[in-house]
Amino acid sequence: MKPIFVRGVSNQFRLTLAIILSVALLAANHRLDPIRQSLSSVLSPLQYLANVPGVMLDWSAEAFATRNMLELQNKELLRQQLVMSERLQRFEHVRQENERLRALLGSPVHMDSRKVVAEVMEVASDPFRQFVVLNHGSQTGVYVGQPVVDAQGVVGQVIEVSEFTSRVLMVSDTSHGIPVRVTRNDVRAIANGTGDIDQIELRHVAKSTDIIAGDLLVTSGLGNRFPEGYPVARVISVSRDDGQSYAVINAQPLAALDRIRYVLLIWPDETTPFTLPADLVELIEKNVAASQATGEQTTEQQATGQQATSTTGDNASLNQPAVNPAGANAQNPTVVDPTGANTQTSPAVNPAGANTQSPPAVNPVATNDHNQSSSEPITQSSEVNQ
Structure with missing residues (x-):
């Protein structure tokens, strides 16, 4: 007779199998990235389909909006447009002046060549990971590490790209860090996420560093990941405890991370030269x-x-003295005359003991010829006397 409940696999075997599979998955984690991207591309239509109710709800709200609401919204948008237009005019003048100064100093000019507006399709449900999914992928040119901003400040960076979607890790995540600087005095630091969507912190900052509450933190451009000058957060508290080695600095992200709907993907300019x-x-x-x-x-x-x-x-x-081996006339050298001959110009070696009045000679043969021509008038005088 067979028992009613058949004994299955033992718990020890199940535990051993689970440990082996876990170790195998950890070892092959980096090799599974292509598979993850393929699965994400296959599941992208399902994500779009799941996003249809939200799109229909937004369309219905816009379609049934009252006239008064539309008028108020139109007036507010017109006011914001005028304010932004005035700020844009001032910023354009400052930008041109900055480009001129950078050109004179030989400093490279940082510009953005391309921007694309993306819509948030999904928000992470994992409490330990804070990221959002956008409706643009590799077909649009999105790449891993691309900076993402909204109307107020930096949102985060792209960490995963599929064919039609991309995943953005927000600055408040515990694994995210971004190099920042204080606009007031250019002090540089690293802003790390805390897991709280409304708070980030500056770690390993000396207690003597000049950072106070209210300072604006912007991207410093170090690391070649985020362009320089984009606002990140504002310092809300600074604590300097004597018992701690570093100051405790907390800041609040400027981007509305808990209610973002549209973001901006930025491509840095690397090909267009500055004129x-x-x-x-x-x-x-x-x-x-x-x-x-x-x-x-x-x-x-x-x-x-x-x-x-x-x-x-x-x-x-040419004027250097020359030694005359043949006993020719010499003018410049100063040597001892062994024969004791009379010299009028300068003492020189003269074996024959003859008087020397001719200029210095380089060629012994030429010198002898010159001496012969010089001695002819003397001979003729002797003949006349005779």
Whole structure:
């Protein structure tokens, strides 16, 4: 007779199998990324389908909105447009001036070439992970590490991309860190998430660092991940305890992370070169031409000096005294005359003991010829006397 309840697999075997599978999945985690992306691309239509009720609700709310609500909304939008237009005009002037100064200093100009508005399709339900899913993927050009901002500040960065969707890790997540600087004094720090959607913190900041409540934190541009100058958070509290090595600094993100609906994907500009204004180009060309002319004049002066030095050296080599082995006349050398001959110009070696009045000679043969021609008038005088 068979028992009613058949004994199944033992609990020890189940535990062992679970441990083995867990270790295998941990070891092959990085190799499963293509599979995850493929599954995400396959499940993207389901995400769009799940988002249809929210889209229909928004459309219904807009369709049944009263006239008074639309008028008030229109007036508010018009007011915001005027305010933003005035700020944009001032910012445009500041931007042009900043570009001119950066061009004069030779500093690279940071610009954004492309921006795309994306809609939030899904919010993470995991309490330990804070991310959202956007309706743009690799077809739009979204890449891992791309910065994401909204109308108030930085939201986070893309950590996973599929064909039609992408996942954005928000700045409040515990695993997220972003380099920031204080606009008041350019103090740099790292802002890390705390797990609280309304709070981030600056870790490992010295107690003597000049940071106070109310300081605005913006992206510093370090790490080449977030462009420089985007607002991140505002400092809400600073605590300096003598018993702690570092100050405890808390800040509140400026982006509305708990109610974001539309965000902005940013592509940094890496191909479009910056063009200098015409007046700056003309000024730089004049300076280059003047420097080239000055360099040519300096080169000519150096060449003239070298030529003069070479000529002087040649003359000096010609005027150097020469030793006459044949007993020829010598003018410059100063040596001892063993024969005690009379010398009128300078003492020289003369075996024959003859008087020397002729200039210095380099060639012994030429010198002898010169001496012969010089001695002819003396011979003729002797003949006349006879």
